[in-house]
Amino acid sequence: MKNIPDIGPVKKKILGIKISESVIFFIVFVAVFFHIFFTHNRKNLGQWEYPIWADAAAYFVYLPATFIYHYDGSKMPENISAMTGDGFSIENDKIVTKVAMGVAILQAPFYAFSYLIANNFNINDNGFGKVYIYGLGIGAAFYFTLGLFFLYLFLKRRYSKNVCFITLLLIIFGTNLYYYTYEKFLYSHLYSFFIFSTSLYLIDKLIKTNFKKTIYIALFGIILSLAFLVRYTNPIFIVLLLLFLDIDSWQALKQRFKYIFNIKFISITAISFIIILLPQMFYWHYLTGNFLYYSYGNEGFNWLEPKFLEFFFSPNNGAFIYTPLYFIIFIYAIIMSIKRNRMVY
Structure with a gap:
């Protein structure tokens, strides 16, 4: 009788330790969430140390506005703007925030989870309280881990596992990424990292399939739109990756342009981009009567x-x-x- 090969998780030595990759990323996820939990469990709404404060409140306010108050500013808690550092405002009963809703879109499933818990257990904390902070903390740990995972998959095609994990450790402990994960997890930084890591992995897939696989093109349009909605300047980095990743000659660059500037790639990317952009366009219309709107006024570079x-x-x-x-x-x-x-x- 032939031996049946083991199809379970393959354990390989990483930094000298025999352990499966999935276990490592799961441990990271759990550890990061508990760090977030114990960092914020004694902070309260109205304190500047609270996660929903100033710029973070500007990104966050889309969530209670959508799930609880249905964009009726008159129903929002009294003085809630001042209690959250004036990151947004209530004007003519409209909820006004100048940042786009990319962070809120990414965190929406986790806010919805918290909303269900609050309703089922009769937790009345106006959509800004601790139950939502913990839910969004799970979301932050999720996007942090997933960003590292996609970056790891991208690097693994080019380097050894040890080099990949050393690189991830340098990013975690040698940059401000982790600070914006456990302390300021409602700012856009963490979500930009997740999107950039995903873009690297996805563009690598597009290159390997000669930009012909429809699902990868559609996902690219979605990621590009989310990048724009997280921070308006983010697509610049992604477009540069799209044009120049793995390019080593003029001939390769010319071929890349041929792949990108064709009807299929442009049309699928544009449709995917616009579909994700629609909620933001509806918000702009609610706010100004126009579907396109530059919310930063005279601010610029x-x-x-x-x-x-x-x-x-x-x-x-x-x-x-x-x-x-x-x-x-x-x-x-x-x-x-x-x-x-x-x-x-």
Whole structure:
């Protein structure tokens, strides 16, 4: 009788430890959620340390507005804007927030879960209370873990498992990502990371299938739209990935353009993008009467006077000061570019 091969989870040595990959990511998810729980379980609505405060409240307010108050500002709790750091406002009984709803869309399943618990157990905390914080904490742990997972899958096609996991550890402990996961998990940073990691994995799939598989094209349109709704500038990074990932010659770049600029890719991407964008367009119409609206008013970028020194070295959130790992990556990228150019010429 032939031996039947074992089809269970394959355990491989990672950093010298024999353990399955799925177990590692599950442990990460559980550990991150409990860190979030114990970080915020003693904080209360109205305190600046509470997760729903200032910018976080601007991203969050779509959720209670949708599930509980149905965009009727007159039904919102009294002084709720001031109690959450004035991240949004109530004007003419309308709920006004200038940020887009990408974070809220991603967190909607977890808010809905909390909403069901609150209703079933008669928890009356106006949609802003602890039960929702814990639900969104699960969501934050989920997107953090899933972002790491997709990044790992992308890296695994190129490097050994040990290199992949060391890279993930450097990202977790060498950047501000984890801070924006356990402490400021209603800001857009975590969700941008998830979307960028997913984009890397998805674009890699598109490249391997010569941009012909419909499901990958549709998913790309969805991710691109979510990227826009999480932060308006995010699609710039994704489009650059789409154009230049794994490109090593002019011929390869020309072929990439042929794959991208065809009717099938553009039409499926556009349809998927617009479908995800529709809720935001309806909100803009509710707010202004127009389906398209720039919510930031006179705010913008000063392209002609970039503040490079302040961006990299400012003691107030300078990239290299607060995240020294970026400096190492920056120098390494310059060295590798010089070496590559020497090899070409």
